[in-house]
Amino acid sequence: MMHNLLVTGGAGFIGANFVLYWRKKYPDQRIVVLDALTYAGNPESLAEVRHDSGFSFIQGDIRDSSLVEKILIDHDIDTIVHFAAESHVDRSIHGPDLFLDTNINGTHVLLRSARRIWLKGEGRSHRFHHVSTDEVYGSLGPHDPPFTEKTPYAPNSPYSASKAASDHLVRAYHHTYGLQVTTSNCSNNYGPFQFPEKLIPLILINILENQPLPIYGDGLNIRDWLYVEDHCRGIDLVLQQGRVGEVYNLGGVNEWTNLNIVRLICGLLDERFESSPELGPRFPNSPAACGKASASLITFVTDRPGHDRRYAIDAEKCRTELGYIPKESFESGIQKTVDWYLNHEEWWRRIVDGSYRDWLKKQYGT
Ligand code: NAD
Ligand code: TYD
Numbered sequence: 001m002m003h004n005l006l007v008t009g010g011a012g013f014i015g016a017n018f019v020l021y022w023r024k025k026y027p028d029q030r031i032v033v034l035d036a037l038t039y040a041g042n043p044e045s046l047a048e049v050r051h052d053s054g055f056s057f058i059q060g061d062i063r064d065s066s067l068v069e070k071i072l073i074d075h076d077i078d079t080i081v082h083f084a085a086e087s088h089v090d091r092s093i094h095g096p097d098l099f100l101d102t103n104i105n106g107t108h109v110l111l112r113s114a115r116r117i118w119l120k121g122e123g124r125s126h127r128f129h130h131v132s133t134d135e136v137y138g139s140l141g142p143h144d145p146p147f148t149e150k151t152p153y154a155p156n157s158p159y160s161a162s163k164a165a166s167d168h169l170v171r172a173y174h175h176t177y178g179l180q181v182t183t184s185n186c187s188n189n190y191g192p193f194q195f196p197e198k199l200i201p202l203i204l205i206n207i208l209e210n211q212p213l214p215i216y217g218d219g220l221n222i223r224d225w226l227y228v229e230d231h232c233r234g235i236d237l238v239l240q241q242g243r244v245g246e247v248y249n250l251g252g253v254n255e256w257t258n259l260n261i262v263r264l265i266c267g268l269l270d271e272r273f274e275s276s277p278e279l280g281p282r283f284p285n286s287p288a289a290c291g292k293a294s295a296s297l298i299t300f301v302t303d304r305p306g307h308d309r310r311y312a313i314d315a316e317k318c319r320t321e322l323g324y325i326p327k328e329s330f331e332s333g334i335q336k337t338v339d340w341y342l343n344h345e346e347w348w349r350r351i352v353d354g355s356y357r358d359w360l361k362k363q364y365g366t
Contacts, residue, residue, distance in 0.1 A: 004030045006077040008062050008110065009084030011035040013194045014131070014228055016045035018081065021232040023049045030054040032075045034068070035084065036061045042356075043364055044347060045193045062106040068113040079127045081235065082110055085166075088197055089135075089159045093305055096158035103162035104169070111173045119177060129239055130170040130183040134224070134249065135160035137185070139308035146224075146312035147185075149247045156306050167247075174245045182242045184235055187251040187313045191228035191333065192340040196348050199223075199258065200334075203265050204341045205348055207294045210285035213266075217303030219259030222310040226252035227333035230326040237322040248322070251313025254330045259298075266294035268338050279342070 005022065009015040010033030019031055031049075035041045037059050049055045056075070060067045062084045071077065085103045086092065092099045111128065118126040137147040138154030153168075155161040173179040190200045203213050234250040242248055256264075273279045273288035280289040287294050318324035328336075341348060350356045 004075055004077050004079065005032070006071060006075070006080045007031055007033050008080065008082045009035055009041070011037060011041035011043050011045060011057075012083060012087070013040070013045075013191075013198075014189055014231060015083035016042070016193050017191065017228045018083065018232045018235065019046060019055075020048060021229060021236070023052065023055065025236070028054070030056075030075070032056045032058060032071060032077065034058050034060055034062065034071060037360070038086075040087065040195050042193070042195075042347075042351075043360070063101070063109050065109050065113055068110060069117055072113060072117040078125065079129070079239065080110060080114060081129045081131065081239070082107065083131045085163070086159070088195075089157045090197070090304060092157055092159035092162070096162075099158050099162040100165075103159075104165045107166035108169050111169060111179065115173060115177050115179055119179065126180055127239060127244075128170070128173075128179055128181045129235065130167065130181060131235065132167050132183055132185045133160065133163050134185050134187045134251065134311050134313055135308065136164040136167060137311075140222075140310040140312055142310065144310075146251070146314040147249060148314045149185075149249055149317055156308055160308075171245075180244045182238050182244060183247045184238050185247060185249050185313075186231050186234070187224035187226050187311060189226055189228045189231050191337050192344070193347070194228070196351055199261065200265065200337060201341060201348065203262050204269070204338060205352060207266065207269050207288070207297060208283040208286050209352070210287060211297070212299040213262055213294075213297045214299055214301045215259060215262060216301060216307060219262070219300065220257045221307060222255050222257055222312070223261075224251045224312045225254050225256060225261070225330060225333075226250065226326060227328035227330075227336075230328055230333075233327070234318060234322075234324050237318070237324050241322050243321075248318050249313045249315060250318060250324070251315045252326050252330065253313070253315055254326075255310070255312050256330070262298060263295060264334065265338070266298070268334065269294050272338065272342065282345075 155164040174181045
């Protein structure tokens with residue numbers, strides 16, 4: 001039934017992966033990306049599909065009601081997949097206001113616009129899919145059972161609180177107005193195109209650049225990691241088979257302490273430098289290029305305030321209702337991710353060097 005998708009935040013990490021996944025799987029369907037190109041948005045992540053006839057990119061803000069309504073009408077949108085958000089916990093601690101505005105008000109503008117356009121008169125068939133996070137459920141102790149869709153909300157950071165509020169608005173628009181919604185709450189993602197402020201790309205790049213690898217607190221906080229393409233497949237399944245009004249938890253059943261993840265990446269890069277002699281001259285400052293262990297860069301730093309100890313997802317509902325099982329093992333997913341960052345230095349170099357905005361202006365006039 002889905003033909004014309006509006007993907008918000010499609011120039012961000014997961015949104016871009018989703019667009020590429022969707023174009024490949026459903027080449028006949030049309031996609032419009034609406035993205036404000038904040039610091040985290042990068043149209044270059046969509047370069048592969050930029051010139052496709054069924055693809056349009058609109059630079060704009062989800063908080064701009066008239067723009068959103070115009071897009072829904074002009075492009076005859078029947079499905080919204082809503083990724084756009086401020087997404088980094090550390091930034092939310094330093095500046096919560098923007099998180100509330102983008103994540104709460106932005107989601108509300110989308111819902112209100114969808115209601116106005118889709119439910120007018122007799123209404124039309126439609127779907128509003130909201131992409132959310134497992135962080136809304138708060139923090140688990142070491143022996144607590146993982147989060148189910150029934151776990152009470154207990155967000156601890158301004159980021160997770162703003163996402164929790166947006167989840168509630170999505171729910172309310174279904175119950176009050178009959179908007180056809182689904183929500184997915186996913187665990188930590190990793191993979192290509194992730195902005196290098198998040199743990200895995202940050203560690204990878206810092207090793208290549210001989211920078212300290214900052215571990216917050218004791219490094220024993222646990223996250224449940226999912227390869228980004230598996231997240232995209234999960235959203236696809238929810239769109240195709242999910243029940244309207246329902247929430248689905250997506251996770252990798254793959255819990256790791258931060259310290260072990262960092263050690264794993266260090267070991268992988270040491271191996272890569274040993275087996276690929278061209279890496280030494282490309283990254284001469286990296287410890288691995290001088291025969292030293294990447295792990296020598298590990299540095300324990302002051303903990304993040306309110307740092308959640310553990311997240312873990314109970315993926316039973318998705319497994320039984322949707323037949324969802326992640327395809328990528330962590331071992332293969334992290335290898336792919338290391339390869340992607342080694343093979344796409346240009347992509348991250350511009351961001352890390354800070355030349356990204358100037359370059360964007362030249363390329364895209366934005
Ligand atoms: P990201 O920060 O990489 O990308 C966010 C995108 O949204 C950027 O392209 C940005 O330009 C855009 N954006 C921000 N404000 C906007 C606005 N006002 N109008 C239009 N566009 C705007 O984020 P991500 O990691 O790709 O996360 C995408 C979604 O998935 C978020 O809703 C996040 O809460 C959720 N999520 C992320 C993870 C994760 O591990 N990264 C896990 C679970 C859920
Ligand atoms: P992050 O990638 O920011 O995702 P989230 O906070 O949404 O889970 O961080 C993942 C984990 O890694 C989290 O427990 C915080 C920790 N972390 C560090 O120890 N050092 C860092 O430099 C960063 C960015 C994160």
